[in-house]
Amino acid sequence: MEEKVVFARPSLLTDAPFHYCPGCTHGIVHRLIAEVLGELNVSRENVIGIAPVGCAVFAYDYFDCDMTEAAHGRAPAVATGIKRVHPDKVVFSYQGDGDLACIGAAETIHAAARNENITIIFINNGIFGMTGGQMAPTTLLGQYSTTCQDGRDPVLNGYPVHVCEMLSQLKGPQYIERVSTHDAANVLKAKKAIKKAFQYQLEGKGFSMIEVLVACPTNWKMTPVKALEHIKNEVIPYFPLGVYKDRG
Amino acid sequence: MARVIFNTDRCKGCGLCVTACPKQIVHINGDKVNAIGYNPAEVSEMDKCIGCAMCATMCPDCVIEVRR
Numbered sequence: 677m678e679e680k681v682v683f684a685r686p687s688l689l690t691d692a693p694f695h696y697c698p699g700c701t702h703g704i705v706h707r708l709i710a711e712v713l714g715e716l717n718v719s720r721e722n723v724i725g726i727a728p729v730g731c732a733v734f735a736y737d738y739f740d741c742d743m744t745e746a747a748h749g750r751a752p753a754v755a756t757g758i759k760r761v762h763p764d765k766v767v768f769s770y771q772g773d774g775d776l777a778c779i780g781a782a783e784t785i786h787a788a789a790r791n792e793n794i795t796i797i798f799i800n801n802g803i804f805g806m807t808g809g810q811m812a813p814t815t816l817l818g819q820y821s822t823t824c825q826d827g828r829d830p831v832l833n834g835y836p837v838h839v840c841e842m843l844s845q846l847k848g849p850q851y852i853e854r855v856s857t858h859d860a861a862n863v864l865k866a867k868k869a870i871k872k873a874f875q876y877q878l879e880g881k882g883f884s885m886i887e888v889l890v891a892c893p894t895n896w897k898m899t900p901v902k903a904l905e906h907i908k909n910e911v912i913p914y915f916p917l918g919v920y921k922d923r924g
Numbered sequence: 925m926a927r928v929i930f931n932t933d934r935c936k937g938c939g940l941c942v943t944a945c946p947k948q949i950v951h952i953n954g955d956k957v958n959a960i961g962y963n964p965a966e967v968s969e970m971d972k973c974i975g976c977a978m979c980a981t982m983c984p985d986c987v988i989e990v991r992r
Binding site: 681682683689696698699702744859860863864902 | 992
């Protein structure tokens with residue numbers, strides 16, 4: 677019987693090695709996007725991605741398609757412009773929680789309210805990773821960061837922002853789901869969600885956002901394996917997984 | 925027969941593949957240092973591999989190729 681390759685690096689990723697820390701699951705999400713677009717037969721000429729400011733700032737080196745870099749938080753606005761000029765292209769933005777939920781909250785909300793026909797991949801690791809682990813809008817109560825060293829205190833720092841729940845209250849968006857990367861089964865679920873989001877975009881149905889819970893072992897000060905357990909035991913109870921909006 | 929091929933010099937030794945493997949045949953080789961300075965993951969008993977690709981699914985760095 678002839679041997680077949682059943683799993684390999686998808687062709688929409690370049691050969692550049694990811695710069696992410698060991699055990700950071702950003703790389704998994706990059707791969708899922710590339711796999712999904714391959715499965716949907718979207719060629720590299722027909723995809724335009726927008727990289728954020730944050731750990732994924734070099735995403736343009738990793739995707740073998742047209743990519744652009746947006747100012748901090750402005751990726752949904754840039755995506756809106758690109759999609760309106762190139763309605764036949766698949767446009768996605770890849771943003772972290774500091775980018776999307778903090779400085780880019782307004783852009784995100786209004787892109788969703790307008791039901792722009794774009795796909796946002798929202799990476800939630802509960803911390804500003806690139807700048808060294810400061811508190812993000814999604815930092816859990818009691819969680820350590822360099823700017824809340826006794827743990828996040830709701831009196832002083834307020835409460836974490838639930839982006840999926842917030843956006844699902846709007847009339848505009850087509851599809852909003854929160855998924856996780858803490859084990860293989862959930863990675864496959866995340867892939868399914870990302871695929872559905874791109875399918876909706878190809879059908880012209882409008883705004884989709886997939887929030888992906890990602891580990892940041894470096895700034896959480898945990899081993900990679902412990903960080904995934906932390907997602908399962910601490911993060912998911914606070915940020916429940918599931919479909920928050922699907923207009924079908 | 926299934927087998928996995930590790931692009932060892934891309935491995936950062938995070939160990940997510942080790943916990944993902946249902947057959948528990950992936951381990952981190954503490955005696956070896958790869959080109960980027962990490963202890964890489966490898967498979968000890970390849971004949972036990974079932975080609976489920978769980979390790980590759982969890983690998984954040986696309987190190988693993990699965991064949992069967």
